[in-house]
Amino acid sequence: MKEIKIAELKKGTAAEFDYYGRDGKILIKKGVPVDDTLLNAISRRNITRFFIQEEGEDIKKLLALNMQDMDDLQFEEDSSLSDLSPASSATETITFKLPPENVLPVLKTIKSGEEGIRQMLETKPVRSMDDAVDKSGAVMSVLPIGEPIEKMAKEKKVGERTMEYKQETIRSYENAVQETKSILLSIRNGALADGGRVTNLVRGFVRTFLNDKHMLLNLANARSTEPDYLFSHSVNVCLIAISIGASRGFDKDQILEIGIGGLLHDIGTLLIPDAIRFKKEPLSRDEILEIRKHPMLGIHLVEKIKGLPSSVSFICYQNHERENRQGYPKQRNSRLIHDFAKIVSVADVYESLTADRPYRNGHIPYKAMESILRSVKEGLFNADIVKYFLDYSSLFPVGSLVKLNSNEIAKVIRPNKGHYSKPIVSVIINSNNALLKEHEIHVIDLSTAKDVQVVQAVDNRKLQVELMIGF
Structure with a gap:
């Protein structure tokens, strides 16, 4: 856990993280408005500092089978993009020569x-x-x-x-x-x-x-x-x-x-x-x-x-x-x-x-990875092997699409080992929902870009972005 001083909470913004007390309980949930009411309540309780989970700490806890709740990992999936196409089925049967x-x-x-x-x-x-x-x-x-x-x-x-x-x-x-x-x-x-x-x-x-x-x-x-x-x-x-x-x-x-x-x-x-x-x-x-x-x-x-x-x-x-x-x-x-x-x-x-x-x-790749992580907690998969997979793929797997807080769509192109929720991405669709030309595509390392983060995992079945665009 990383210690955060009260002064770092900026009035007029939304809580950037889940903020924990010394006992590990959440005191302020991510997204709650930081206003006078909240700040006065903190002052009355004589709270001077909080704690936040450091990058990757939640995943490490999970892989040690010691994570309290997978919900800490969840990013909202774009519901407007999911389940838009019918499930596929075999349209052709293969005739075998021998029973x-x-x-x-x-x-x-x-x-x-x-x-x-x-x-x-x-x-x-x-x-x-x-x-x-x-x-x-x-x-x-x-x-x-x-x-x-x-x-x-x-x-x-x-x-x-x-x-x-x-x-x-x-x-x-x-x-x-x-x-x-x-x-x-x-x-x-x-x-x-x-x-x-x-x-x-x-x-x-x-x-x-x-x-x-x-x-x-x-x-x-x-x-x-x-x-x-x-x-x-x-x-x-x-x-x-x-x-x-x-x-x-x-x-x-x-x-x-x-x-x-x-x-x-x-x-x-x-x-x-x-x-x-x-x-x-x-x-x-x-x-x-x-x-x-x-x-x-x-x-x-x-x-x-x-x-x-x-x-x-x-x-x-x-x-x-x-x-x-x-x-x-x-x-x-x-x-x-x-x-x-x-x-x-x-x-x-x-x-x-x-x-x-x-x-x-x-499932979209993020949801599949989330399911794999849950399976580790349930004792189905070897935690070390899943960690090796994460190290090479990230929580948002290589090749998948994500929406950034800038309203741009990006493709995950490389992992950042240890920064599982902050891979390296290439921006391929701008905030006006227009596909960028090859020379306009640009790369962002989410582990170093302080003001850019993933807000949604995106279903490519809706966008139909070609496999090699942005890669």
């Missing part, structure tokens, strides 16, 4: 419901994974061992990216979604796959990171026109997981493993019936249980890919496990969950929250 039981013969004997999950857990590849954890003492904790990729990566500034570079980056992203689709569908249709093809795809993302360290998080805001959400979701989870892993300090080889696991983490869902995957109504209990088979199905499918690191199977199997043993399929505690799976789980949930699904619109 699931022909791809995995073991499925011929697998029943529905809880009995089916128990049967899947007893299949040989799945049992081998559990034995590695329970009997062989497989190492779940992974430490950085080589040169951190983060230190090798370049940081481009606004104006350094040419239009040709931006267009080529978007084309590369779209090609990656199609390549991911091709790889996953070939496996779904019974083919054996070369792990080199998957590895080369992820290596391309790593090269992009090394050349332009914040580009991956910006690209993760892209929404492919591909009707099956799985393919763009897999790519976006890979991009986010690479960034979290880089923030953790992992080297290039470790990042490659994380990226491959992120790309393949949901491969098992391809064996879930489309009637369940694309259902717009709430799932029944039996349908939820069918969905929960996909980590085990993923292990079986990953076996069809030659030359993958062993960690990839752990990521596919454990990315739905949770720190407080409330995940699935085994309700593992934190010590028995692979660190790479923990990274991918955060990336997976964040990306899922921001994407449109058949049954709902996606």
Whole structure:
């Protein structure tokens, strides 16, 4: 807490912060008018000083699981911009050459419901994974061992990216979604796959990171026109997981493993019936249980890919496990969950929250990050991993839009480590709601601009600002 003297309260203004007493209770709420009535009340109580939370202190408390109330973090979302478009749905179904039981013969004997999950857990590849954890003492904790990729990566500034570079980056992203689709569908249709093809795809993302360290998080805001959400979701989870892993300090080889696991983490869902995957109504209990088979199905499918690191199977199997043993399929505690799976789980949930699904619109990035932070408090996610994500993304994630107190709209382009609510932004829309020309776009570091701050997180579905504008 930072100490503030009464004299710093300016009459005729609104309280800039929540002001606390020595006992930690709020004495003056943010936004309350500072007038004679308030100042006289303070004087009568012989209060001479207050305390405010220092920048980042609220987040640090949360990540220590010691924050009193997430409301301290909330910024008002622009209600006029939210929920304006209908939820998307698959407009095209993919015809598979083989039914699931022909791809995995073991499925011929697998029943529905809880009995089916128990049967899947007893299949040989799945049992081998559990034995590695329970009997062989497989190492779940992974430490950085080589040169951190983060230190090798370049940081481009606004104006350094040419239009040709931006267009080529978007084309590369779209090609990656199609390549991911091709790889996953070939496996779904019974083919054996070369792990080199998957590895080369992820290596391309790593090269992009090394050349332009914040580009991956910006690209993760892209929404492919591909009707099956799985393919763009897999790519976006890979991009986010690479960034979290880089923030953790992992080297290039470790990042490659994380990226491959992120790309393949949901491969098992391809064996879930489309009637369940694309259902717009709430799932029944039996349908939820069918969905929960996909980590085990993923292990079986990953076996069809030659030359993958062993960690990839752990990521596919454990990315739905949770720190407080409330995940699935085994309700593992934190010590028995692979660190790479923990990274991918955060990336997976964040990306899922921001994407449109058949049954709902996606959340704006700020709301998705807020949900991730609440999940830390609830014991679902590893607090350190979420902090690594925040360090690289900020509370208002890279690529998202925010409204400033100047009534301008800005794009978040870089985080300010430790200043989670004050990232570096580029102003792209002026106070008259006009899109700025390229040469008019300007950058503001909100950690040093004393009179400028974020007042709202903005839903880009209303504004439809192109991905690379202001970046």
